[in-house]
Amino acid sequence: MAQFSLGAITQVFAGHISTIALAAVSIENSVIAGFSFGIMLGMGSALETLCGQAFGAGRASMLGVYLQRSWVILSATALILSLLYVFAAPILSFIGQTAAISAMAGIFSIYMIPQIFAYAINFPTAKFLQSQSKIMAMAGISGVALVIHTFLTWLVMSRFNWGLPGLALVLNASWWFIVVAQLVYIFGGTCGEAWSGFTWEAFHNLWGFVKLSLASAVMICLEVWYFMALVLFAGYLKNAEVSVAALSIWRGREPDVVSYTILVNGLFRAGKVTDAVEIWNVMIRSGVGPDNKACAALVVGLCRARRVDLAYEMVADEIKSARVKLSAVVYNALISGFCRAGRIEKAEALKSFMSKSGCEPDLVTYNVLLNYYYDNNMVKKAEGVMGEMVRSGIQPDVYSYNQLLKRRCRVGHPDQCYSFMVKEMEPRGLCDVVSYSTLIETFCRASNTKKAYKLFEEMRQKGIATNVVTYTSLIKVFLREGNSSVAKKLLDQMTELGLSPDRIFYTTILDHLCKSRNLEKAYGVFHDMIEHGITPDAVSYNALISGLCRSCRVTEALKLFEDMQSKECCPDELTFKFIIGGLVRENKLSAAYKIWDEMMEKGFTLDRDVSDTLIKASCSVSADA
The missing domain is CATH 1.25.40 (Serine Threonine Protein Phosphatase 5, Tetratricopeptide repeat)
Structure with missing residues (x-):
């Protein structure tokens, strides 16, 4: 538990850097390090059987030989797996991660290469000590490592602001502290005949040991790969019925509610809302009744996809009939969805029904409502909610x-x-x-x-x-x-901390460069934004379009105008205003009127100054004629 917590604490502190940093560290921990952890732990576990048998048979001297043999094999495996760390960025990009997350996770993975070599020593050593019942020594070392790790992580993040490099440094150091402490414990003579020093015998019969280690790795990793496979099936298969069939084949029996829940969750994570809904319908048609976790997966997924009405419709029977006791997670997702849609009456009614059905509102429930009330200047309602929270024994956070x-x-x-x-x-x-x-x-x-x-x-x-x-x-x-x-x-400080720019940051820089007439750099920032997986919105496009129009480069502005629409980014009133102003400035009045017509069709109106300018320009052209 202590060793597992090292990565978890690192992820918590990564969240203080940025959302992308948290995602990158999580991906590295879960996918890259997690995959390597499973293989190395599995291969190291081969030692458990061998050492246990040797110790039980009174051949304690063989334990040290087996340990060294495992070190050799796992170190070679670590060398091979280090390629996964080196090429993590393209691998993550290939399996569907965004460019920004893939790039940052790739950098963090390279920082974490020393960790995999610590795995190569740690896991066999742990099995060696475990076979001799040296559990308390292992627990003590891991506990001390956890305390040191927590303090050092806080230090490098809160005091030194070292960002991702600091997180990697401390996490690597913590794993190597465990390794060194275990070796000092062994070399100190605490293991008796089990450790008699280094020997060349460790290099004998390596191939037989490799086969045993690989078999052990497959058995240990199978459960992890099983759950990964479920999510991959759900993310990549298009047809819902085929997904269920594949799942049935994988499990060797008819899927149960847990399997359906994993599939529904995986499909929502892959952005396949329609397929997730179809899987749910297949589950109902198959006679498998949903439980609270299944309802939570469905409702949360649909509400994130802004389909709150469908979410409510699909679980309405469970809510009204009370066949399934729904948790606050389900109610909170629905309340949040209705608030986001501006339907506060429905959200309040759900909150009231929630209490009557035996599920008391929690801190999240109140915070969702508070957020809506404050955003919409409903101050008295917000104050009422704060008072109700306190009366319910829930302290505002x-x-x-x-x-x-x-x-x-x-x-x-x-x-x-x-x-x-x-x-x-x-x-x-x-x-x-x-x-x-x-x-x-x-x-x-x-x-x-x-x-x-x-x-x-x-x-x-x-x-x-x-x-x-x-x-x-x-x-x-x-x-x-x-x-x-x-x-x-x-900006330099921000880069040193590993903070990745978001859309608002890029748009701020774009706006400044365009107003400074530094359009070539603005173009560079715009393309850099796209390369990092951040989709420009109307405000981003407007900054560049405005700069181009002011610099009499309206042809380029029109290309951007077409580009944003082809990428399903809807122009707003300002976009049309900038384009029309640029066309008038270059005396392209027929094109300006065409854009004006398009603007009117979309329900926008041109402000007085621009319309007067357009009319005066038309009159001027008529007078000259």
């Missing part, structure tokens, strides 16, 4: 207070908002990166750059990890004020 802080920042003075954070949130230990980023953005909007930067320094001094949102707000305001040197310094 940092998310709850951040919603309140965001609302105050929209309507109040920045200094008053800061005072609220200091007096109400800090004493409760409820300040995080979102709290500070919200205030920094508020001061930036108020053009109080000095206070915004002071807050930025304050959060770093307190050990609160910054994120891409924090840097975007500051870089944007410094660029707006013409202070490009500070903006460049912040």
